[in-house]
Amino acid sequence: MGQLDSANLLQILSETRLVAIIRGDTPQSAVAAARVLFDAGVRLVEIALTTPGALDAIAELAPGLPEGSYLGAGTVLTEDDVDAVAAAGAHFVVTPAVTESVAYAVDRGLPVLAGAFTPTEVREAWRAGAAAVKVFPASAVGPGYFKAVHDPFPDIPLLAVGGVGLAQLPEYLAAGAVGLGVGGPLVGDAARGGDLEALAERARAFVAAAARGAGARAESETQASSEAGR
Numbered sequence: 001m002g003q004l005d006s007a008n009l010l011q012i013l014s015e016t017r018l019v020a021i022i023r024g025d026t027p028q029s030a031v032a033a034a035r036v037l038f039d040a041g042v043r044l045v046e047i048a049l050t051t052p053g054a055l056d057a058i059a060e061l062a063p064g065l066p067e068g069s070y071l072g073a074g075t076v077l078t079e080d081d082v083d084a085v086a087a088a089g090a091h092f093v094v095t096p097a098v099t100e101s102v103a104y105a106v107d108r109g110l111p112v113l114a115g116a117f118t119p120t121e122v123r124e125a126w127r128a129g130a131a132a133v134k135v136f137p138a139s140a141v142g143p144g145y146f147k148a149v150h151d152p153f154p155d156i157p158l159l160a161v162g163g164v165g166l167a168q169l170p171e172y173l174a175a176g177a178v179g180l181g182v183g184g185p186l187v188g189d190a191a192r193g194g195d196l197e198a199l200a201e202r203a204r205a206f207v208a209a210a211a212r213g214a215g216a217r218a219e220s221e222t223q224a225s226s227e228a229g230r
Contacts, residue, residue, distance in 0.1 A: 004070050004091040006111040006131035010157055012043055012070070013132060013179045017169075017210040019044040019094075019113070019159065020203070021074060021183035024191035027053030031060055033191040033199060038069050040203035046094050046181070048074035049081060051191070055088040062089030072113070079104045086110060094181075096136060097121075102128040113159060113181070119149055122156060132157040134181055139163025143175040150176035166202075166209055173213040182206065 013019070020037045022045065024030035030051050037045050047054050047061075054073070062071050073085035074094040082093060082105045093105040096115040105112045106129035114130035116122045117137075125133045135146055138160040150158055160172040161181035169180055186206050190199035 003109070004111055005109070006106075006129075009044075009070070009092055009111040009113075009131045010178070012068075013157070013159070016043050016207075017173065017177075017179035017213055018042060018206060019046055019072070019161075019179065019181040020186055020206075021046045021048065021094075021161070021181055022051065022187055022191045023048045023183060024051040024054075024057070025193070027051070027057040027060070029191050029193050030054065030057040032196060033187055034061055034071070036190065036196050036199050037187075037203050038066050040200050041207040042203055043069045044072065044092075045069075046072040046074040046092075048094075049085070050075050055084055058085060058088040058090050062091070076101045076105070082108060082110065092131075094134070098125045098128065102130060106130075115161070119152065122149060122153060122158070126153075126156045132159050132178055134159040134161040136181075137162030138172065139168075143168070143171040146172060146177060147175035166206060169206075169209050170213055179210070 020042045034045050070091040072092040073090040076093045077099050092111045094113045102114045111131040113134050114125035115134050115136045116125045122133050157178040160177040165185035
């Protein structure tokens with residue numbers, strides 16, 4: 001599989017509108033959940049470093065992903081974290097905040113989804129080289145706040161992350177999100193030894209809803225562009 005860069009990561013986000021987030025209790029459970037997600041059509045999956053044995057899980061999964069799918073490492077805080085996840089085979093990096101890991105990962109050639117909350121942090125994350133900026137925790141403030149942050153930064157791709165479920169997906173896309181990062185509402189207890197069949201059902205529902213949202217968003221943007229050109 002070819003190396004992922006920021007432009008390609010943003011393209012996949014624009015097409016699929018979805019990143020799955022795994023926080024497991026064992027590397028085996030994380031691997032099992034990730035495989036179900038990829039099989040269900042999720043193309044971007046993140047394994048958080050808070051998962052015990054996360055590096056082992058990444059190293060096991062990375063070589064055998066479906067074509068066009070990529071594995072990220074989340075909760076990447078330090079330069080040492082970046083080195084470790086790169087060595088394990090992660091294709092992209094996710095951070096919860098604007099930390100030293102952002103610019104360092106960019107310098108290493110790893111695309112980054114950098115966490116931010118305030119407008120100032122959004123701009124800092126973008127200037128540090130993030131492929132997209134994740135507004136986190138999105139559910140604490142809702143789509144209205146998300147739109148308010150997006151409006152002055154229309155050229156910065158923003159990802160809504162944190163407590164966002166299937167029902168809220170269309171609202172965040174309508175508010176300007178390039179996509180959603182989804183953990184608990186999608187993964188549930190599957191990364192802790194829970195029901196993998198139920199995970200597969202949820203994953204297919206999210207993939208389908210995100211595809212519908214992507215289509216509606218593209219149609220709306222095309223219409224707006226056409227009206228602006230009149």
